[in-house]
Amino acid sequence: MYDELKYWYLRDHKLFWTLSMSQIKQLCIITGFKKAKKGDIIYFSSSDLPRVFLLKKGNIKIVAVDEEGNETIKDIIQKGDLFGELSLESDTDSNEYAKALTDEIIICSFLLSDFEELLLKNPSLALSYTKFVGLKMKRIKNSYSNLISKDAKTRLYQFLKDWAEKEGKRTGNRVVIENYLTQNDMAQVICTSRQTATQLLNEMETKGLLLYSRKEIIIEDITKL
Amino acid sequence: MYDELKYWYLRDHKLFWTLSMSQIKQLCIITGFKKAKKGDIIYFSSSDLPRVFLLKKGNIKIVAVDEEGNETIKDIIQKGDLFGELSLESDTDSNEYAKALTDEIIICSFLLSDFEELLLKNPSLALSYTKFVGLKMKRIKNSYSNLISKDAKTRLYQFLKDWAEKEGKRTGNRVVIENYLTQNDMAQVICTSRQTATQLLNEMETKGLLLYSRKEIIIEDITKL
DNA sequence: ATAAATTTGTCAGCTAGTTTACAACTCAAG
DNA sequence: CTTGAGTTGTAAACTAGCTGACAAATTTAT
Numbered sequence: 001m002y003d004e005l006k007y008w009y010l011r012d013h014k015l016f017w018t019l020s021m022s023q024i025k026q027l028c029i030i031t032g033f034k035k036a037k038k039g040d041i042i043y044f045s046s047s048d049l050p051r052v053f054l055l056k057k058g059n060i061k062i063v064a065v066d067e068e069g070n071e072t073i074k075d076i077i078q079k080g081d082l083f084g085e086l087s088l089e090s091d092t093d094s095n096e097y098a099k100a101l102t103d104e105i106i107i108c109s110f111l112l113s114d115f116e117e118l119l120l121k122n123p124s125l126a127l128s129y130t131k132f133v134g135l136k137m138k139r140i141k142n143s144y145s146n147l148i149s150k151d152a153k154t155r156l157y158q159f160l161k162d163w164a165e166k167e168g169k170r171t172g173n174r175v176v177i178e179n180y181l182t183q184n185d186m187a188q189v190i191c192t193s194r195q196t197a198t199q200l201l202n203e204m205e206t207k208g209l210l211l212y213s214r215k216e217i218i219i220e221d222i223t224k225l
Numbered sequence: 226m227y228d229e230l231k232y233w234y235l236r237d238h239k240l241f242w243t244l245s246m247s248q249i250k251q252l253c254i255i256t257g258f259k260k261a262k263k264g265d266i267i268y269f270s271s272s273d274l275p276r277v278f279l280l281k282k283g284n285i286k287i288v289a290v291d292e293e294g295n296e297t298i299k300d301i302i303q304k305g306d307l308f309g310e311l312s313l314e315s316d317t318d319s320n321e322y323a324k325a326l327t328d329e330i331i332i333c334s335f336l337l338s339d340f341e342e343l344l345l346k347n348p349s350l351a352l353s354y355t356k357f358v359g360l361k362m363k364r365i366k367n368s369y370s371n372l373i374s375k376d377a378k379t380r381l382y383q384f385l386k387d388w389a390e391k392e393g394k395r396t397g398n399r400v401v402i403e404n405y406l407t408q409n410d411m412a413q414v415i416c417t418s419r420q421t422a423t424q425l426l427n428e429m430e431t432k433g434l435l436l437y438s439r440k441e442i443i444i445e446d447i448t449k450l
Numbered sequence: 451a452t453a454a455a456t457t458t459g460t461c462a463g464c465t466a467g468t469t470t471a472c473a474a475c476t477c478a479a480g
Numbered sequence: 481c482t483t484g485a486g487t488t489g490t491a492a493a494c495t496a497g498c499t500g501a502c503a504a505a506t507t508t509a510t
Contacts, residue, residue: 072374087359088352119352126351127313127344133355134312137362144369148416149297152497182457191373193498198458214457214506377467407487418468423488439476439487 013054013080015132018124036060036105042098050090050112055081058105059180060098073188076101076181078166085112086133101180147191155190156200157225160210164222175219179212238279238305240357243349261285261330267323275315275337280306283330284405285323298413301326301406303391310337311358326405372416380415381425382450385435389447400444404437 032051036042042060044051055077062075062083074096077083090112119126146158160177168175181189187197204210209225211218219225257276261267267285269276280302287300287308299321302308315337344351371383385402393400406414412422429435434450436443444450 087363088356089359089363116352119355120348123345123348123351126348126355127341130344130351130355130358131313133358133362135314137358137365138312138314140362140369141365144365144372147369148372184457194458195460195499196497199460202459409487419488420469420490421467424490427489 013082015082015128016125018122018128032109034105034107034109036100036107038100038103040100040105042100042105042107044084044096044098050085051109052082052086052112052115053084053107053109055079055083056106056108058100058102060100060105060107061185062096062098065095065097073185076185076189082132084109086136088112088116101185102178152190152192152196153200155192156186156197159186159190160217160219161222161225164219164225168219168222170222173221173223175222177217177219179215179217182214238307240307240353241350243347243353257334259330259332259334261325261332263325263328265325265330267325267330267332269309269321269323275310276334277307277311277337277340278309278332278334280304280308281331281333283325283327285325285330285332286410287321287323290320290322298410301410301414307357309334311361313337313341326410377415377417377421378425380417381411381422384411384415385442385444386447386450389444389450393444393447395447398446398448400447402442402444404440404442407439 034042036058057079059079060077061073062077063071064074065071075083077098119129146155150158164170164175164177168177183197183201184194186201187194190197201210201212205212208220210220259267261283282304284304285302286298287302288296289299290296300308302323344354371380375383389395389400389402393402408422408426409419411426412419415422426435426437430437433445435445
C-alpha cells in the first residue's frame with residue numbers, strides 16, 4: 001500500500017506519463033516524505049544529499065535569507081510542482097528555507113543521483129525533463145522581464161491573472177482564489193513595497209474589480225483585469 | 226574538409242565533450258552556416274523550422290521588438306554560446322532578430338528535431354544538456370535578481386566585472402575589454418536609461434577606475450570595482 | 451478573555467532614475 | 481573634405497514608488 005502510494009505520486013506527474021506503470025514500479029526512487037502544517041518551516045539541510053522535491057499537497061514559499069538577514073521570497077510552490085535542484089547541480093551556498101502557507105502540506109522527495117540514473121536509463125524521460133526545465137526557464141524569463149519593464153500596477157494585475165488561472169475556481173467570468181498569501185507576500189513576489197501593494201489592492205476593490213479578504217480573493221470579472 | 230569543420234565546431238563545445246569523435250562524426254546534425262558583418266541584421270525566420278544556433282565567432286545581440294516598435298535587448302551572445310530554442314519548444318509569437326556587433330560573425334545551426342533525436346540516442350548528452358540549461362537558468366535568475374534588488378550603479382559595476390571576466394584580457398589587475406557595445410546597449414542590458422549609464426561611466430572615469438572609448442574599455446584595477 | 455503578534459490602511463516626505471531636450475563629438479561614406 | 485547618421489555629454493523638470501511612522505483591524509497564543 002505504502003509503495004503503491006509512492007508510485008502513484010510519480011505517476012500523477014505529467015513528467016512521468018511517458019513511462020509505463022511497470023517501469024515506474026521498477027524505479028522506486030522516492031526516498032523521503034514530509035508533512036507539515038501552516039507556518040511550519042521546512043529546512044533543506046545543505047549537509048544532506050541534493051534532492052528533487054515534489055509538492056503533493058498545499059502551498060509553500062521558498063524564502064532566501066541574505067547576509068544581513070533580509071528575507072526575500074524566491075518562489076511560491078503550488079500543488080504538483082517539482083522543485084529543488086532542477087538544474088541537476090547542487091546549490092551549495094544559498095541559505096534557503098521553505099515555509100508552509102496552507103494547513104496540510106505533503107512533500108515527497110528523491111535523491112538527485114537516483115533521478116540522474118533514471119534519466120540515463122530512459123532517454124525519452126530525459127528529453128521530457130529537458131523540455132520541462134526549458135519551459136520553466138522560459139516562464140522565469142517572462143516573469144522577470146515583466147518585473148523589469150512593467151510598472152507595479154501591471155505586475156499586480158498580471159500576478160492576479162496568473163494566480164487565478166492556475167488555482168482559481170472559475171464560474172463564468174467570476175473567479176475565486178483561496179488566499180494563502182499576505183499582502184506582504186504578494187508585494188515581494190511582484191517586487192514592490194507592501195504599502196504599494198496594499199494601495200493597489202484597495203484601489204482595485206474600490207473600482208469593484210475584486211473582493212479581498214484574508215481567506216479568499218474574489219475577482220468579479222476576470223476579463224476586466 | 227568542410228565536414229571536418231562541422232564536426233570540429235561541435236567537438237569544440239563543452240556540451241559535446243561526452244561524445245567520442247566517431248560518435249560526433251555520425252551525427253552530422255549541422256545543417257546551416259551563416260556569416261555576417263558588423264551591423265548586419267540576422268533574422269530568424271519564424272516560418273523556418275526551429276533551430277538551435279551556435280555562435281562560433283564574434284558577438285551579436287538579440288533584440289526583441291514589441292507591438293509599439295520599441296526595441297529591447299534580450300541577450301548579448303558571445304563566442305561559443307549556444308542560443309535559440311534552448312527550451313526545445315518553438316517560440317511562435319516573439320518578434321526577434323539578431324544584430325552583429327563585431328566585424329566577422331560565424332553562426333552555425335542545426336534543426337531542433339535533429340537535436341532531439343540525438344538526445345534520445347545519447348542519454349548522457351541529454352543529461353549534460355539539461356545541466357547546461359539548468360546552469361543557464363541559474364545565471365539568468367542571478368542576473369535578474371541583481372537587476373531587481375540592486376541600484377543602477379551596482380548593476381553597471383557587476384556588468385563590467387562579469388564582462389571583464391568573460392572576455393577581458395588581464396595583465397595583473399589591469400583588464401582590457403574589446404568594446405563592441407554602445408553606452409545605449411549597456412544601458413539596456415542593465416536596464417537603465419542611456420543617460421544614467423553615461424553619467425555613471427563618466428563618474429567612473431573621473432574616479433580613475435576605468436578608461437572608456439568606443440574601441441575598448443580599460444579597467445585599471447579590477448579589484449577596485 | 452486578554453495580551454501579544456501579525457496584518458492591513460494611510461499619509462507625507464524623499465530620492466533614484468526617467469524623460470525631454472539640446473549640444474558636441476566621432477566616424478564612415480560619398 | 482563634407483555630410484549626415486550615430487553616439488556621447490549635460491542639465492532641468494518630473495514622477496513612480498520607497499521609507500518611515502503610526503493607527504486600526506484581525507488573528508493567535510496564553
